Amino acid sequence: MEHILEISKLRKEYPEFVLDDIDWKVPKGYVMGLIGPNGAGKTTTIKLIMNLIESDGGRVNVFGLDNIQNEKQIKNKIGYVGEEQYFYDHKSAAWTGEFVSHFYDKWDQERYQSLLERFQILPKKKIKKFSKGMKVKLSLAIALSHNPELIMLDEPTSGLDPIIRREVIDFLKTFTKENDKTVILSSHITDDISRIADYITYMINGRIVMTESKDALLSNWKKIHFTPGSLDKSVIDRLESVENHMFGSSGLAKNYPAIHDTLASGLASGDIKVESVGLDDILIALVKGD
C-alpha cells in the first residue's frame, strides 16, 4: 500500500505535554480519522506535519519528501483547515481567493467560485462580518481550490452548530470520494469521523495507541453483555472496561472474532448478547485503559 504520509519517531516537548516519538503512516487515497481527547496531541501532530511548529526530533515525509526541506513544495499540495481560521478579515473572500491564487501552482478559480456559491459565501462581503461557520467554509473553499493531493482538517467542525457541521462533513465525504483525495481529519467528535473515515487512528496522551481500518475496528470491537456464570473467566479477563450492573455485566471485546466461538452457547441461550459499538466507546475504553 502506498503511503502519502510517513512519520517516524516524531517528538515535541512542551512543559506539560510530550508528543512521544510517534510513528504513523497514512495510506494514499483514503480518509484517515484522527481521534483523541482534548490535549492528546492531534493538533500538535498536524502542525508538525505542516511545519507550523518545530519538532524536537523525528522525521515527517509527505509525498515522499521531507517536510522541512520541501516545505513550500509540500504546502502547495496540501489543503489545510486549522482549528482557528486566519484571514485578512478586513478583506473579502474574493480578494482572499485572488491573493492566495498567486502562491498555488494549481489554483482553480472556477472551483473556488463554485465553492463560494455552494457555501453561500458572498464574495464581496468583508470576512470580519462572517460567522465562525462561514469562516470554516471559506477556509475549506481555499483548501479545496488548488487541487490538493492531501487535505488536512484539524477539528474543522468544533464550535459549529450541528446543521453546519453535518453540511461540512457531508460535503467533504462527497468531495473526497469523487476526487479520490487523501484526507486526514482530526476531531474529538467521533460522529463526524465515523461518517467519513476509512481508517481510524486513536491518539492518547501524546501517543498513537491504535491505527486500523474503520470496518476492521468496528467488527473487532464489540460490547458483550453477559449474565453471571455465562462467560469463562479467561474471556472476561480479555474484556476492556468491564462493568457490573443489575442484569449482569458488560465489557468491550477488542478482538471479537477471536472469542466468537467461545460465546456460541451463551449466545444461543440468550445469556450473552453482543452489541456493536461506536468509535467513542472505543475511545473511552482506550482512555480508561491507558
Place this chain on the structure above:
Amino acid sequence: MLRLMKKFSFWYILYPGLLLVFGLPLYNHDRLSGPDPLGLSFAFYLAPMIWLVLGAMWSHEQMESKANGYAFLRILPIEPAQIVKAKFALVFIAVAIYVGGCCAAFALVSTDPEYLIPSCAYLIVHGDVCLVAAALLYLGIFRLGFSRFGKYVLIVWVILLISPIPIRLFILKPMDISDSDIMQFMRGPYWIIGTFISLAAYYFLMKLAVLKLNERYA
C-alpha cells in the same frame, strides 16, 4: 515576492502621500534657484521626513498583527524568507524613492555640484539611518511579536521625528556647529563609506530577521 510586496505596500503608498502634503509647501523654487540655493539647506527640512517610512512600517505591522497576517501567510506555500525579503524590500524602495525623489528635486533647480552633492549626501545619510533603524525594529518585531514590540517602533519613530530640534538646540548650537559646517562635512567621502556600511548592515540584518521569523514561527 512581488505579490507579497503589493499586499504589504498599502501604508508605504499612503505615507508618501503625507510626505507630499508636507513637502510640497516647502518646495520653494524661487529660493532654491537664488544665488545661494541651499543656503538655508532645504535638505534640513526634507531629510527628517524620511522617518515617515518608519511610520508606514509601524502602521503596516499593526495591521498585520490585528489581522493575524503572519498566521495566515504561514499556512500558504510561502517561505518565511520571502515574507522578510518582501518587507525589507519595501522599506528599501520607500527610502530609495524618497531620497532619490528629493535629490531629483534639487537637481532640477541646482546643477552646481558644490551644493547638490552635499545636500543629496545629507539626505542619503538620513536614508542610511532609516534603513538600519527599520531593520533593527523588524528584528525586534520578529523576535518578540508586534503586540510586545510595536510600542518601541512607535517610540523610536516619534523620537526620530522630533530629533532635529533637540539635536540643534542641545548638540549643534553649544558646539557651535552651523548648517554650513554640516554641509562642508558632507562634501567629504564619509557619507559614501557610511552608506556602504549601512547597506551591508541592512542586508546582514535582513538575513538575521529571516532566522528570527523562523524561530518565532517554530
